[in-house]
Amino acid sequence: MISKELFFVILFILFWSFHIIRRNFFWLYFWDKRGSRSIRFLNGLRENKGILFSKSTIFSLVFILLFPIVIKIDFLFESLIFALFSVFGLYSIYLVLISVYRRDFRGYFVVPRPKKKTVLLFLFILILELLFWAVLIFPKATQGTYQYSLIFLLVFEIFFPIFFYLAAIFLNFIFSILYLFFGIKAKNKIEEQKKLITIGICGSYGKTLTKEFLFQLLSKKYKVLKTEGKEAEIGDIIRTINRKLKKQHNIFISEISTYKKGEIKRICNILKPKIGILTGISEEHVSLFGNIKNIINTKFELINCLPEDGVAIFNIDNKETQKLFQRTNVKKYSYSDSEEKGDIFAKNIEFLPSKDKIKFTIVTPKGEVEVIFNSPERKNIENFLGAVTCAIEVGMTLAEIKEATSEIKMPGGFMTHRIGKNGVKIIDDTASQTPNGFLSAIDYLKRYSGKKVVIGSSLLELGRASYSIHNNIGKKMGEICDLIIITNPLFFKEMKLGVLSEGMKKNRILFLRNSRKILKKLEPYLREDNVILLEGDISDKIKKEIIE
Numbered sequence: 001m002i003s004k005e006l007f008f009v010i011l012f013i014l015f016w017s018f019h020i021i022r023r024n025f026f027w028l029y030f031w032d033k034r035g036s037r038s039i040r041f042l043n044g045l046r047e048n049k050g051i052l053f054s055k056s057t058i059f060s061l062v063f064i065l066l067f068p069i070v071i072k073i074d075f076l077f078e079s080l081i082f083a084l085f086s087v088f089g090l091y092s093i094y095l096v097l098i099s100v101y102r103r104d105f106r107g108y109f110v111v112p113r114p115k116k117k118t119v120l121l122f123l124f125i126l127i128l129e130l131l132f133w134a135v136l137i138f139p140k141a142t143q144g145t146y147q148y149s150l151i152f153l154l155v156f157e158i159f160f161p162i163f164f165y166l167a168a169i170f171l172n173f174i175f176s177i178l179y180l181f182f183g184i185k186a187k188n189k190i191e192e193q194k195k196l197i198t199i200g201i202c203g204s205y206g207k208t209l210t211k212e213f214l215f216q217l218l219s220k221k222y223k224v225l226k227t228e229g230k231e232a233e234i235g236d237i238i239r240t241i242n243r244k245l246k247k248q249h250n251i252f253i254s255e256i257s258t259y260k261k262g263e264i265k266r267i268c269n270i271l272k273p274k275i276g277i278l279t280g281i282s283e284e285h286v287s288l289f290g291n292i293k294n295i296i297n298t299k300f301e302l303i304n305c306l307p308e309d310g311v312a313i314f315n316i317d318n319k320e321t322q323k324l325f326q327r328t329n330v331k332k333y334s335y336s337d338s339e340e341k342g343d344i345f346a347k348n349i350e351f352l353p354s355k356d357k358i359k360f361t362i363v364t365p366k367g368e369v370e371v372i373f374n375s376p377e378r379k380n381i382e383n384f385l386g387a388v389t390c391a392i393e394v395g396m397t398l399a400e401i402k403e404a405t406s407e408i409k410m411p412g413g414f415m416t417h418r419i420g421k422n423g424v425k426i427i428d429d430t431a432s433q434t435p436n437g438f439l440s441a442i443d444y445l446k447r448y449s450g451k452k453v454v455i456g457s458s459l460l461e462l463g464r465a466s467y468s469i470h471n472n473i474g475k476k477m478g479e480i481c482d483l484i485i486i487t488n489p490l491f492f493k494e495m496k497l498g499v500l501s502e503g504m505k506k507n508r509i510l511f512l513r514n515s516r517k518i519l520k521k522l523e524p525y526l527r528e529d530n531v532i533l534l535e536g537d538i539s540d541k542i543k544k545e546i547i548e
Contacts, residue, residue, distance in 0.1 A: 011086075012082055012085060012086070013133075014089065015085050015086045015088070015089025015090065016085045016089060016153070017089070018089045018090075018092040018093050019056065019085055019088040019089045019091075019092050020129060020160075021092070022092040022110075023054075023056075023160060024122060024125055024126070024164075025110055025111055025112060025122075026051075026110050027160075027161065027164045028112040028118055028121060028122055029110045029111070029112040030044065030051070031112075031118075031121070031164075031168055032112045032113055032115070032118050033537075035233070035259070036117055036118075036121075036168070036172065037172075037259055038165075038168070038169050038172065039259055039260060039288055040259060040288060040461070041165065041168070042165075043287050043288055043461060044460070045161075046287075047287075047460070047461075047466075047490060048490060051161075052161055055088075056084075056088050056157055057157060057158050057160075059084055060084075060154040060155075060157040060158050061154075061158055063084070063154055064151065064154050064155070064158075067151065085153075117171075117175070120171065121167070121168060121171050124167060124171055125164065125167050128163075128167055132156060175235065179234060179235055179238060182238050182239075182242060183234070183238050183270050185242055186237075186238045186241040186242050186270050187269065187270045187272075189241055189242065189245060190241065190245075190252075190270065190271065190272050191272065193245075193247065193249070195250070196249060196250065196251070196252060197250065197251045197252070197274055197275065197394060198251075198252045198254065198271050198272055198273045198274055198275075199214070199251065199252070199253045199254065199273060199274070199275045199276075199277065199390060200254055200256050200267075200268065200271055200273035200275070200276045200277070200302050201214075201253065201254070201255050201256065201276075201277045201279065201386075202255075202256045202258075202264060202276070202277070202278055202279070202299050202302045203277075203278050203279030203280045203281060203299060203315075203321070204279075204280055204281050204282040204283075204284040204285070204295065204299070204434070205279065205280055205282060205284060205434045205436060205437065206279035206280055206315070206382065206383045206386070207232065207255045207256070207257070207279055208229070208230055208232075208255060208411070208414075208431065209380060209383040209384075209411070209414060210277060210279050210383045210384075210386045210387055211226055211227070211253055211254075211255045212226075212411045213383060213384050213386075213387035213408060214253055214386075214387035214390055214391065215253055216404065216407070216408050216409070217387055217388070217391045217396065217401060217404045217405070217408070218251055218253075218391055218394060218396070220396075220400065220403070220404040220407075221395075221396055221400060222250040222251050222394070223248050223249050223250045223251070224249065224250065224251045224252075224253065225240070225244055225245055225246075225249045225251070225252045225253070226252070226253040226254070226255075227240050227253070227254050227255050228240070230255070230257070230431070232254070232255035232256055232257035233257050233258075233263075234263065234266060234267050234270075237254050237256070237267060237270065237271065238270065240254075241270070241271075251394065252271075254267075254271055254273075256271075256302065258298060259285060259288045259289075260288065260289070260298070261289075261294060261297065261298045261301075262298075262301070263298070264298060264299070264301035264302050264305070265301045265304075265305060268301065268302060268305035269305075272307075273302065273305065273306060273310070274306070274307065274309075274310050274311070275306075275310065275311045275312075275313065275390055275393060275394075276302040276303050276305075276306050276310065276311070276312050276313065277313045277314075277386050277389075277390060278299060278300075278302065278303065278312070278313070278314050278315065278321045278324060279315050279318075279321075279383065279386055280315050280317070280318035280320075280321055280382075281295060281296055281299055281318060281320035281321055281324075282318075282320075282434075282435070282436070283295075283435075283462055283463065283465050283469075284434055284435075284461065284462065285461045285462075286461070286462060286463035286464075286465065287461045287462065287463035287466075288461055292320075296320055296324070299324075300324055300327075303324065303328055303330070306330050307330075308330065309330075309331075310330050310331070311330065311331045311332070311333070311393055312325075312328050312330055312331070312332040312333075313332070313333050313334075313335065313386060313389050313390055313393070314328075314332065314333070314334045314335070315334075315335060315336070315382060315386055316334040316335070316336050316341065316342050317336045317337060317338060317341070317342075317382055322334075333389050333393065335382075335385040335386055335388070335389045336382075336385070337349075337378065337379075337381040337382045337385060342385075343364070343365060343389070344362065344363065344364045344365075344385055344388060344389045344392070345362075345363050345385070346360045346361065346362060346363070346381050346385060347360065347361050347363055348360055348361045348370075349378065349381065351378075352372070356374065356375070356376040356417055357372055357373065357374055357375070358372070358373045358375055358378065358381065359371070359372050359373070360373065360381065362385070362388060362398075362401070364388075364392060364398065366392065366398060367398055368398075369398040369399070369401065369402045370402075371401070371402050371405040371406070372405070372406060373405060373408065374406075374408050374409060374410065375410055375415070376410075376415045376417065376427075376444060377415055377440055377441075377444055379436070379437075379440045380410075380414075380415075384405075384408075388401055411431070412428070412431065413428055413429065413430045413431025413432070414429060414431050414432055415427055415428075415429050415432075415441065415444070416428040416429075418547050419547075420526065420532065420546045420547050421526045421545075421546055421547075422526045422527055422528065423527070423528035424525065424526045424527055424528065424530050424531070424532060424546070425448065425528075425530065425531040425532070426531075426532050426534065426546065426547055427441065427444070427445075427531065427532070427533045427534065428534050428543070428547075429441045429533060429534060429535050429536075430534050430535065430536060430537065430538050430543075432535070432536070433457075433459060433460075433536050433537065434459070435459060435462070435469045435472075435473070437535075438456065438459065438473055438535055438536070439472070439473060439476055441533055441535055442454065442473070442476045442477055442480055442481070442533070442535075443476070443480075444533075445480050445481070445531060445533060446480060448530075448531045449529065450527070450529030450530040450531060451482045451483070451525050451527070451529070451530040451531075452480055452481045452482050452483075452530070452531055452533070453481065453482060453483045453484075453485070453522065453525050453530065453531070453532040453533065454477055454481050454483075454484045454485070454532075454533045454535060455485045455487065455518065455522075455532065455533070455534050455535070455538055455542065456484070456485075456486055456487070456533070456534075456535035456536050456538075457486065457487045457488040457535070457536035457537040457538065458470060458486065458488045458489075458490040458491040458492065458495070458536075459491075459536070460490070466491055466494075467491070467494050470491040470494040470495045470498070471494045471495070471497060471498040472498060473495055473498065474494065474495035474496060474497060474498020474499040474500075474501075474509075475498040475499070475501060475502055476498075477495070477498070477499055477509075478498060478499035478500065478501065478502030478503070478504040478509075479502050481504075481508075482508065482525075483508055483510075483521070483522075483525060484499060484504075484508060484509040484510070485509075485510050485511075485512050485518055485521060485522075486509070486510070486511050486512075487511075487512065487513045487518075487537070487538060487539070488513070488536075488537070489511055492511045495509070496509050515539055515541040515542050515545065518542055519542070519545050519546070522546060526546070532546065
């Protein structure tokens with residue numbers, strides 16, 4: 001027979017477990033959204049200080065401060081703590097149940113993506129939490145000193161973010177040691193394939209599209225391997241080389257992402273790029289680098305790592321890469337979507353009636369060729385020309401490029417056109433998360449005559465420029481759109497001020513993250529003549545509900 005006291009202890013542990021697992025999931029989600037990187041995690045905390053002060057943290061702090069008073073009353077302190085964690089535990093159970101019922105974990109109970117690193121971190125933290133109970137809680141509880149066990153529990157609740165961060169960086173340290181071993185293996189594999197052409201693509205924006213366009217062009221003639229999606233950090237590149245690079249591959253294209261000085265140099269030491277493409281430099285991630293100068297020097301590491309017979313390719317529509325072009329001593333080419341600017345440029349640009357095709361002429365040192373490009377936006381010509389410049393250098397003819405261009409498809413999430421419920425037009429631009437991309441996508445809505453809706457999220461890691469950038473985005477939306485829904489509270493105020501400055505009504509710009517409420521607001525706009533732009537980090541739940 002279980003004693004009454006033991007029953008309440010088991011019940012307390014059960015409630016606390018549900019509560020702490022929910023906290024684990026939230027911080028795992030936040031860690032994953034910040035790329036599982038320490039520097040990005042800390043920067044995220046600076047931008048979202050409020051998440052450090054959850055309700056459970058505040059209540060725990062209050063109880064500790066009141067401890068000298070309530071401890072004098074028998075069982076009052078224990079009863080209050082039991083009630084506190086019972087409420088939070090029951091609330092966590094409620095969120096799980098409602099999330100399952102509504103099939104929406106984004107709006108209620110945050111669940112991180114089940115990636116290997118995330119699962120390992122979750123298991124590691126779970127083990128540490130069990131040890132915490134075994135070493136600090138149970139021994140005190142069995143000795144009858146419940147008060148001190150509960151104090152430990154409250155302190156743990158307050159400092160949980162620090163505990164999580166230390167556990168995460170320890171696991172990252174273990175991964176970094178593994179990367180050293182697997183990095184040597186990847187480096188040797190690259191060096192063994194003497195005829196392999198390795199291409200590195202770097203920049204603040206445009207990397208993914210340039211890589212995807214280049215892959216589609218070169219695949220018509222060569223056996224090509226590329227890094228997948230936006231997976232472009234050192235671990236992703238090492239994994240791609242070790243798992244997928246085969247002897248039959250002629251070319252390996254690697255997108256390169258970095259968040260601090262020296263990382264591109266480390267990647268290039270493994271990749272050994274023979275061609276480097278700089279797509280453009282701007283203030284994206286400036287809060288991580290400190291200033292624009294550090295960003296410029298970091299991106300230029302790619303060019304500095306090229307061999308003497310290497311080739312550097314620059315987008316000279318960007319003022320920073322234009323300066324770097326002048327500094328470069330190896331063989332180099334420039335490209336531009338402006339006429340008579342660059343070694344390779346576009347002219348006679350014409351938007352076709354279908355809204356998702358552009359006709360233009362590519363001018364190169366080897367001649368001219370007219371192409372029809374399957375893209376809805378002019379800004380993508382810039383990324384495409386970077387790919388064309390590289391393809392010509394590798395060995396493709398203009399005739400081969402023209403043929404391959406007709407079959408090029410925009411990768412998913414980059415201004416992808418779809419049909420939604422009741423025939424409403426959907427533009428999926430969720431893979432683009434840059435200021436220029438956001439503004440360009442809003443401007444594209446001008447081509448449509450019906451009601452215009454934007455469902456978007458705020459942009460991260462823009463440093464001091466964040467306020468003005470989000471305000472400008474708000475102004476652009478206020479000028480063009482009929483309804484705006486923002487799913488992230490960060491910089492919502494700045495966007496709203498921008499929107500209102502254009503005369504838009506307050507009830508036309510909303511902050512909503514619950515997919516059910518978002519879908520309810522969208523219902524009047526789900527009509528054939530209307531268009532909805534999905535921009536940035538939007539949940540799959542919303543996409544599935546509005547896209548047929």
